[in-house]
Amino acid sequence: MAAAASWTEDVMESLQLNLGVDPVCRLPEELMAKILSRVDLQSLWRCLQVSRAWNTVAMSNPVWLAQFQSRRKWKAKQQRVEGLNWKKMFTTRHQLDVHWKQGQAKTMMLNGHTESVYCLQFDDEKIVTGSRDRTVRVWSTKTGELLKTLEENQPSNGEKIGGHLGSVLCLIYDNHLMVSGSSDTTCIVWSLPEFKATHRLRHHTSRVLDCTMNDRFIVSCSKDGTIGILDKKVADYPLLRIIQACQGSLNAIHMQRNLIASAGVDRVVRLWHAETGKGLTSFHGHTRGLACVQISPDMRIVVSGGNDNTIRVWDVWHRQCVRVFTAHQGLVRSLHINGHKLISGSYDKTIKVWDLDSLTLTMDLDQFHSAWILTAKTNGKMIVSSSFGPTPVVLDFTTGLDPRYMNLIEY
Incomplete structure (x- = not known):
């Protein structure tokens, strides 16, 4: 996960240097979601606070589904449930771990x-x-x-x-x-x-x-x-x-x-x-x-x-x-x-x-x-x-x- 975060930061820096603009405004939302799916949790929380555009992408279901699936010990009974909010799913499971600790x-x-x-x-x-x-x-x-x-x-x-x-x-x-x-x-x-x-x-x-x-x-x-x-x-x-x-x-x-x-x-x-x-x-x-x-x-x-x-x-x-x-x-x-x-x-x-x-x-x-x-x-x-x-x-x-x-x- 640390290597993925480093790779993502390099990509972001390169985009900002070459384009001179916020990459969220230039890249397709699907690609940005894929990039943010690879960052560590702390970085993802920071992404939520950058701007409204960043928040929209960082809140998306694919991003939080990937975060959930990256935890080897975590499992869901169903991957596709009508109206399922994967950010809520992730934070619920994360909070359960906190309660245990x-x-x-x-x-x-x-x-x-x-x-x-x-x-x-x-x-x-x-x-x-x-x-x-x-x-x-x-x-x-x-x-x-x-x-x-x-x-x-x-x-x-x-x-x-x-x-x-x-x-x-x-x-x-x-x-x-x-x-x-x-x-x-x-x-x-x-x-x-x-x-x-x-x-x-x-x-x-x-x-x-x-x-x-x-x-x-x-x-x-x-x-x-x-x-x-x-x-x-x-x-x-x-x-x-x-x-x-x-x-x-x-x-x-x-x-x-x-x-x-x-x-x-x-x-x-x-x-x-x-x-x-x-x-x-x-x-x-x-x-x-x-x-x-x-x-x-x-x-x-x-x-x-x-x-x-x-x-x-x-x-x-x-x-x-x-x-x-x-x-x-x-x-x-x-x-x-x-x-x-x-x-x-x-x-x-x-x-x-x-x-x-x-x-x-x-x-x-x-x-x-x-x-x-x-x-x-x-x-x-x-x-x-x-x-x-x-x-x-x-x-x-x-x-x-x-x-x-x-x-x-x-x-």
Whole structure:
């Protein structure tokens, strides 16, 4: 971008010397827009103030579309929207980054659980939480209103499948169903959007600690050290295979496409092929048991955290550790990847935000929880987290930003 700005300044100087007039008055607007599309943001703001003619060109949609597209981490859901103002789109996205850098967020508390919240997932409409009080609760993302409580003895289709008989330790959902796992050793499948319990799955002999899924498989892990892989495409969700993955508690699992990552008390991160159940590789380096693991969307890296207070970043292709983060002062309990951001939550009562491109710490949040962080997730616009207590916290970084343009941004 700096080279482009230098080139543009040279062009402008040459035009002014050779023509002796303002180039905006001589060159076609399309050409001037193309030139201004290549300047850096600070120079573009100056161009807006030169004159009315310069302002007209510098405000044009092609200029700001090019500015938006030049940010490698920025994406729009649609490039062509009726009446879309790309300057407004750019400034909205830019201001969101400013909010993240400054930790500027509106705080909302979710009040309703009676004991600690161990797991959660959310989208633009709903937040779903699972708790030691044996319930799953559904909240409005926008207002924090409690919409639904899923608990024991809830009838479904005339059959008393009920809810969980123990703590809800994990959950995951997509557009059609949700799976929750519990200390009662079972998983329950819930149909969406009704949140009706349809199946209770019994394939572990101890508490179900984590679950994940894609469009083909439901995968869970347990304190019994096993991974259970079930067929999501078949109505009764039959068990395809059980893998003995750890000699001891298998605490965390995550899947991207056909790649499964697991982490447990044996300190080893292992990768598995979901279709075959075959072990692919293992990563050694942590010095104490593991609590969380995540695979990046492009499947190039795996991140893991645990009781040695570190986060390790593993290069899947080269099968080696490329970075160790040591900023946490307690067990790293939760990891979540969204785009280029990694969110970590720890027993040191902090949530930290990392940039996965530069592998650096970009934000440290230590003022929102007074107890161990149990889970923390982000969608690029907000963070929802819970600690050793009944009240999850929502941090909304979009406050004051135009919702129309926020809805057009992809994270």
